[in-house]
């Protein structure tokens with residue numbers, strides 16, 4: 001496993017024409033912790049994560065993994081594993097064949113394929129065609145793909161989308177085990193309650209701006225429930 005590097009985002013901004021999608025976003029995600037990046041639809045989560053991974057050029061600011069931008073990492077996929085969309089595998093291919101192809105393309109050893117299939121508990125489905133996969137199985141395949149390089153940092157955009165309750169519980173345990181191994185785990189979601197039992201730290205984004213960041217326990221101190229705390233904090237943000 002590569003080292004769990006801290007993610008440092010400083011003053012990141014991006015506009016799409018008149019839409020100021022991300023404005024002066026600053027936060028840190030630490031190694032050995034699960035950091036939740038939370039906000040309503042359209043808040044700027046995906047745009048921020050895409051800038052983090054060098055897929056969108058920011059208008060201003062920086063995003064660094066242990067001091068280095070993603071595009072300058074010597075071994076990017078061995079350092080940072082990312083899930084931005086569900087696995088884009090050909091429907092007629094199997095999970096195992098898809099993972100082998102990604103290994104070949106990114107220079108990872110094919111021995112990693114069996115390891116990641118086991119890690120995400122996809123063993124019984126590895127040789128089935130992807131076309132028959134449920135959303136949960138596709139999410140597991142996407143996670144397996146991100147883990148091929150045994151990265152110390154995981155960046156996951158809405159990995160619980162479409163999962164059933166059992167899948168959400170599985171994902172929670174899985175993310176915890178990755179952080180316990182010393183990895184940095186940054187996970188976005190628009191569903192606050194889903195993260196209540198999953199994260200150590202929270203970064204709250206609203207209308208492209210950071211509304212709050214810190215430890216989960218401090219956040220819930222702002223209200224009886226996560227939703228109340230969120231509404232209190234975003235109301236303060238609007239009137240500030």
Ligand SMILES: Nc1ncnc2c1ncn2[C@@H]1O[C@H](COP(=O)(O)OP(=O)(O)OP(=O)(O)O)[C@@H](O)[C@H]1O
Nearest residue numbers: 016019021039040041042043044045046047048190
């Ligand atoms: N390529 C683009 N062109 C124009 N506007 C965009 C583009 N990408 C994102 N936006 C806009 O930027 C804002 C932030 O979008 P973004 O997808 O980052 O939000 P999000 O928090 O990930 O939302 P969701 O939870 O719905 O995925 C939205 O107003 C969105 O419509």
